[in-house]
Amino acid sequence: MLKVGIVGFGFMGRMHYRVWKGMAGAEVAAVCDANPNIVADSQKAVGNIDGAAEAIDFDSFNLYGDFDAMLADGAVDAISLTLPTYLHRPFATRALAAGVHILCEKPMALSTADCDAMMAAAEDAGKVLQIGHCVRFWPEYAKTREIVAGGQYGRVLAASFRRLGSPPTWSADNWFLDEQRSGGVALDLHIHDTDYVQYLFGMPRAVCSRGSRARGGHLIHIATLYEYADDKVVVAEGGWGMAPQFGFEMSFNIVLEGATIVYDLTRDPMFKVCPVGGQSVQPAVGGGDGYIRQVEHFLKCVTGEDVPPVTTLEQSRNSVRIVEAEKLSLAKGNRIAL
Ligand SMILES: NC(=O)c1ccc[n+]([C@@H]2O[C@H](COP(=O)([O-])OP(=O)(O)OC[C@H]3O[C@@H](n4cnc5c(N)ncnc54)[C@H](O)[C@@H]3O)[C@@H](O)[C@H]2O)c1
Numbered sequence: 001m002l003k004v005g006i007v008g009f010g011f012m013g014r015m016h017y018r019v020w021k022g023m024a025g026a027e028v029a030a031v032c033d034a035n036p037n038i039v040a041d042s043q044k045a046v047g048n049i050d051g052a053a054e055a056i057d058f059d060s061f062n063l064y065g066d067f068d069a070m071l072a073d074g075a076v077d078a079i080s081l082t083l084p085t086y087l088h089r090p091f092a093t094r095a096l097a098a099g100v101h102i103l104c105e106k107p108m109a110l111s112t113a114d115c116d117a118m119m120a121a122a123e124d125a126g127k128v129l130q131i132g133h134c135v136r137f138w139p140e141y142a143k144t145r146e147i148v149a150g151g152q153y154g155r156v157l158a159a160s161f162r163r164l165g166s167p168p169t170w171s172a173d174n175w176f177l178d179e180q181r182s183g184g185v186a187l188d189l190h191i192h193d194t195d196y197v198q199y200l201f202g203m204p205r206a207v208c209s210r211g212s213r214a215r216g217g218h219l220i221h222i223a224t225l226y227e228y229a230d231d232k233v234v235v236a237e238g239g240w241g242m243a244p245q246f247g248f249e250m251s252f253n254i255v256l257e258g259a260t261i262v263y264d265l266t267r268d269p270m271f272k273v274c275p276v277g278g279q280s281v282q283p284a285v286g287g288g289d290g291y292i293r294q295v296e297h298f299l300k301c302v303t304g305e306d307v308p309p310v311t312t313l314e315q316s317r318n319s320v321r322i323v324e325a326e327k328l329s330l331a332k333g334n335r336i337a338l
Contacts, residue, residue, distance in 0.1 A: 002302060003029035005076035005100075007067060007091060008083035009038055011170055012105050016080035017056065019295045026299060030075040032064040035172065039063075067091060071098040078128075078302055080295075081105060084171070085188065086181040089114040096125040103298045105132045107191050108316040110183050112324060115317035122313065128301045130294070131316035135192045136199050137297065138290035140263045140271045142310075143283050144254065145200055147261060147273065154257030159200070161193040161236040165248040167220075168240060177218055184219045186211070186330075187323050190238025192250075194326070195319040197226050197234055199311075203318060204228055206337045209329040214241060224326050227335070 004020050006013045009031050020028050035041060042056055064070040071094065078101035083091055089109045092102055096118075108115045108131045122129035135141050148156060168176040168188075175181040182188045186209075197204070204226035211222040221239035228234065251264035259275040274280045288296075300307045325336040 002026040002299065003075065003077045005030040005032060005070060005079040007032045007070075007079050007081050007095075008087075009033040009035075009042055010082065013080065013082040014042060014056070015291055016082055016103075016295070019291050020080065022292070023295060023299060025303070026078075028061050030062045030064060030070055030073075032067050032070045034065055036065065041172075067094070071095065071100065076100060078102065078298075084175045084181055085183060086110055086175070089118055092118045092129065093121040096121040096127050096129065099125060099127060101128040101298075101302045103130050103132060103295065106134070106195070106316070106319075107131075107183060107187050107323070108313075108320055110181075110187070112317055112321050115313075115320050119313050119317065128298065129313060130298045130301065131311060131313065132294055133192070133195045133199075133311050133316060133319070134290035134294050135196045136290075136310050137293035139285035139288065139293070141196060141252075141290070142293075143271075143285050144252075144261050144263065147283070148200055148254065148256070153259040153273075153275070155230075156201070156232050156254060156256055158233040158255040159197075159235075159252065160233075161196065161252045163189055163193055163236075163238045163250050164242050164246070165189070165240050166242050166244045166246060179218055183323070185238060185240050186219060186222050186327055187320070189240055190222050190224075190236065190326075191319055191323050193236035193238060193252075194224070194322050195311075195316070197236060198315060198319055198322065201226070201228055201232075201234065203338060204234070204322065206335050207322060207325050207329055208335040209326040211330045212241075219330070222326065222330070224329075226322075 004026050006016050020026055039058055079095055081091055081102050081104040088104055092104055095102055206227040207224050209222055209224040211219050214220040220241035223237040226234040249266055254261040259273050261273050263271045269282050272280045272282050325338055329336045
């Protein structure tokens with residue numbers, strides 16, 4: 001039985017708790033959070049995705065306020081690292097040095113330099129470090145990659161991706177809106193699509209971004225054109241400036257020579273393939289969400305099962321690198337080559 005710790009028991013920590021609790025072959029043995037009121041606070045509904053606010057059995061695991069004490073106790077074999085992004089590097093390197101496998105939330109870290117340190121620590125420790133790029137595991141996104149890579153509908157002509165919501169204000173000290181700690185909307189939210197663009201098409205040759213800033217100066221909306229060697233048009237837009245009533249949109253349209261693939265969380269049906277000259281079909285995608293599927297994958301990697309890689313550390317680092325280029329493009333008003 002794999003003993004799992006959840007480090008950072010906010011919105012995503014509770015999402016990981018929900019998933020680990022239902023996972024055969026693993027048990028949540030410990031939770032670590034610096035908030036002394038975590039028991040009361042974790043009953044509150046937070047976040048922008050359903051599923052995190054389920055009943056938590058605090059008697060079933062050891063609760064730690066101090067991460068080093070948890071590591072020193074040897075309480076866990078693996079952790080879900082669900083801390084604010086600026087803490088990913090220091091906590092990941094400490095856990096790896098203690099011989100613990102890590103499923104670390106995205107983005108991997110605030111900078112490529114931090115990603116390099118985490119990759120070196122994983123290499124030295126010989127432990128699994130997987131970054132939670134859950135969109136690669138999201139059933140409709142995974143199926144779409146399969147269809148695109150399968151080639152039956154020919155070449156991609158254009159692809160556009162959107163991820164829009166209202167400002168993430170659920171964290172106690174509002175770290176999300178502090179670009180120094182979260183990387184802002186580009187690194188925190190939009191990176192989901194940057195990473196998926198990389199998953200579908202590989203590294204872009206260059207990026208060109210535009211963005212708008214809220215009162216107070218932080219970036220609130222970004223759109224990027226990803227340039228590839230051929231002429232396909234690839235665009236992704238991410239924003240967290242929507243009015244609260246808007247809800248949350250994640251969607252894409254992929255135009256291939258022989259079909260258009262459509263996904264929109266807010267549409268019904270949300271996923272369809274529309275072949276040129278044929279009837280639209282809703283491809284079967286199986287059960288579970290991206291959070292469940294990424295934990296299943298991590299568990300298989302940790303227990304030594306031979307599974308095809310879905311996400312690599314190099315690719316997670318590259319997603320941070322692309323976002324860094326997108327931010328540079330915003331600052332300079334230029335196309336940035338990669
Ligand atoms: N994959 C996704 O869909 C998704 C969605 C939202 C957030 N995230 C990512 O998950 C991570 C966490 O985001 P969140 O929304 O859960 O944030 P959050 O603010 O809700 O939770 C963070 C938790 O960490 C705790 N914490 C802070 N400092 C600590 C320390 N030094 N030691 C122990 N605990 C500490 C806080 O008390 C809080 O409970 C971020 O990297 C974020 O980008 C991913």
